[in-house]
Amino acid sequence: MNYRDTRAGELTREDAGRTVQLAGWAARIRDQGGVMFVDLREATGVVQVVIDPASHSQAESLRREFCISVSGEVSLRPAGSENPDLPTGEVEVVVSELHILSASQALPFQLDERADVDELVRLRYRYLDMRRSRVAANLRARSVAVAAMRRVLTEAGFLDIETPTLIKSTPEGARDVLVPSRLQLGDFYALPQSPQLFKQLLMVGGFERYFQIARCYRDEDFRSDRQLEFSQLDIEGSFWGRDDVLATIEAVMVAVARDVRGVELATPFPRLTYQEALDRYGTDKPDLRFAMEIADLSDHFAATEFNAFASALESGGVIRGLNVGAAGLSRSGLDALVDDAKQAGAAGLVWMVVEDDGSLRSPVAKFLSADEQAALMEALAGTPGDHLLIVADRARIAAEVLGRFRTRFGSPEGHDELNFLWVVDFPVFEETPGGELVAAHHPFSAPVDVEDMATSPATAIAQAYDLVLNGSELGSGSVRIHDPDVQQKVFEILGISPDEAERRFGWFVEALRYGTPPHAGFAVGIARLVSILQGEPNIREVIAFPKTQTGVDPLTGSPSPVDDHQLAELGIALRPEVQAARDEAAGSGAD
RNA sequence: GGGGGCGUGGUGAAGUCAGGAGUUCACGCCGGCCUGUCAAGCCGGAGGUCGCGGGUUCAAAUCCCGUCGUCCCCGCCA
Incomplete structure (x- = not known):
């Protein structure tokens, strides 16, 4: 028929x-x-x-x-x-x-757009939800975006090559999703957090230009832009340096924006160094759709009588300020900002409101000299009504606190404008809140200078870069280490012992010993990109069958218990306390 | 692990602060009327253990404690 x-x-x-x-x-x-x-x-x-x-x-x-x-x-x-x-x-x-x-039963919710249906209900009946224009348009846009990626890269000579999804666990980075092996009882595969090492092996293998729409898995807590499983546009190229990578990704983004949005992006995208981004915007993924820059005020307060500022400077800290504009906050609203700053790790926060006559209203105004107040007004370009926020602390904390306020007070609604940005020259190490140095990247990114990395870890720069769109990190990449001796040295500097490096990555370092070409690459989160192009507030809207924040799929009911014989076949038993907790939950009948 | 918002017929909301009969509104559903509608209209009807458990009270959707679900954020995401 x-x-x-x-x-x-x-x-x-x-x-x-x-x-x-x-x-x-x-x-x-x-x-x-x-x-x-x-x-x-x-x-x-x-x-x-x-x-x-x-x-x-x-x-x-x-x-x-x-x-x-x-x-x-x-x-x-x-x-x-x-x-x-x-x-x-x-x-x-x-x-x-x-x-x-x-025929159709009566629907669990209306398919017209007149009400915001609870997302749990939408996900339980996702097959109905996707008959509605919102999800339908998003999934179509996603398909258009991926088609553009494949077209641009294929025309540029890239090969689409699949890599395994059952791989060796490497316990750095995010938590692995593990899969038990039946044929090797007691052993586990991991699902890939990215195809990183396999794509590097493809370069060793001589393909020179690789891409893949790669499914990745990271077992960390969910956010509006993070799911347990997600797709990346993954690329890698041989005889490449950083600028080859950036130009390729730019060409892809131009095609995607054209096909999905009908807009022409200007290239090259602006670039900021990591340090600049942090100093001026307080984050490594600044939203440059609005200005609102952080100003360093340290010099203006070099001789200040105000104790909080003086002691911060004395202990090597900085004084930085941000003009968040005429936000119209009440006294209690302003004081709440102080609590937020403390929550974020700052010793405190000074707020000031510019009065109509140009004077400053603040609990601490009386501790600042007229000259200091004038310098402050000038540095932050204060006009009547403006709220000035000042943090005196270690540079990292001052940046982070003011960066958050900048985002809170400055971010535009929606995503009508597309502001792409490269952040380059990431450091090799990052400082934890406790002041400790930890690796900022995976251990395969090339440092600018490996000696420098050993002798001055706090300031060493990696050949690593991020792509940022409207304040969201879309993806990151790096020039890779292709010299096995450098690779071993980097493991060592990162605190991975030779034994450990051999056990986890020996197979990879061995591959580097067979004439590995210099290579570099990148990966772009597809749902993040499409959600911004579509003006969606979270990535679930551009995923056909997403999971909830607790990792549950309300449609199928996964994850779920499995039969005892399935576990037995895998040599697995639930730990007694886990079994007991499950029995208790089942017995109480709690919903 | 922590902080916050939300949970009321199938859907969305009001009612919760300040306790007094499951009250209200819109949509949907069922039945009826209707030959130019288009988020059709008009008339009628059905449908709820106010997430769940406990407590306070003469009385709880409302107050308190706990718990579950969901969303946002911090931690986490080399």
Whole structure:
């Protein structure tokens, strides 16, 4: 049986007079008694079909979201009854034959856009949710984006090569998702956090240009831009340096923005060094859609009488300020900022409000000299009503605290503008809140100078870079180490003992010993990119079947218990305390 | 691990601060009317253990304690 010969969304006045067969869903039914109008929706769009209930006995049983097939003549709508809001609104199909292909129960929620349905309900019935325009448009945009990526890279000579998803666990970085092995009882695979080492092996293998839409897994807590599993556009190239990578990714982003948004991005994207980004914006992923820069005030307070400032400077700290504009906060609102700053690790926060006469209102204004106040007003370009926030602390903390306030007070709503940015020259090591140095990257990124890395770890720079869009980290990459001796030395400096390095990465270092070309690469989070292009607040909106914050899929009910024999076959037993907790939860009947 | 928001017929909300009969509104659903509608309209009807458990009270959607779910954030994400 043929279901259709024409697509609903493609009908125009040119089709008037044709007899067509359509199939789709009854999106809306307007029953006038003597005549019924049904909006027939399918993947290409919507068209109105007209049914005479007297000549179609099934018409009266027709309900929303029934799947139907109709035959009939396309005709121009009577003058005055055209619908300008509908692309097919000039025509309608007068039904001569109606088939109900599949009935629908009453829906758990309405498919029109008139209410924000609870997300849990949407996810439980995701197959219905995706009939709505929001998710449908997002998944289409995602497909368009991925198609553009594949097209640009394939035309540039890149090969799409799959890498394994059951791999060796390497316990640095994020927590691994583990998969037990039946054939090697007691051993486990890990799911890849990224195809990092495999793509480097492809370079050793001589492919020179690789890409993949790679599924990755990181078992960390969820955020609006983080899921347990996610897809990255992963690329790697041989005989490449940093700028080759940036230019390639820029070309991909230009094509994606053009195809998804219809906008032309200007290239090259601006670049900031990590240090600049931190000093001026307080974060390594600044949103440059708005200015609001952090100013260093240390020099202006070199001789200050104000104790909090003086002691911060004395102990090697800095004084930095931010003008968040006329936010109109009350006294208690301003004091709440102080608590937020302390929460973020700062010793304190000084707020000042610029009065109409240009003077400063603040609990600590009386401790500052007239000259200091004037310098402050000038450095922060204060105008009446502005709120000035000042932190005196270690540079890292001052940057972080003010960076958060900058984002809170400055971020535009939505994502109409696209502001791409490269952040380059990341440090090799990062300082923890406790002041300790820890590796900022995976151990395969090349330092600018490996000797420098050993002798001055606090200031050593890596050949690593991030792509930032509207204040979100879209992805990161680096020039890789291709010299096995450098690689071993880097392991050593990072505190990985030779034994440990051999056990975990010996197979990889061995590969580097067979004429490895210099190479570099990058990875872009696809859902993050598409969610911003689509103006969505979280990545679940651009994922077909996402999980909730607790890692649950409300549709299928995963994760779930498995049969005892499945566990036995894998040599696995739940630990007694885990079993006991599960038994108790089951016994109490708690929901 | 921590902080915060939310949970009321199928859906969305009001009611919760300040306790007094499951009260209200919109949509949906079911039935009826209707030959030009298009988020159709009009009339009628059904539908809720106020997430769950405990406590306070003569009385709890409302106050208290606990718990579950969900969302946002911090930690975490080499």
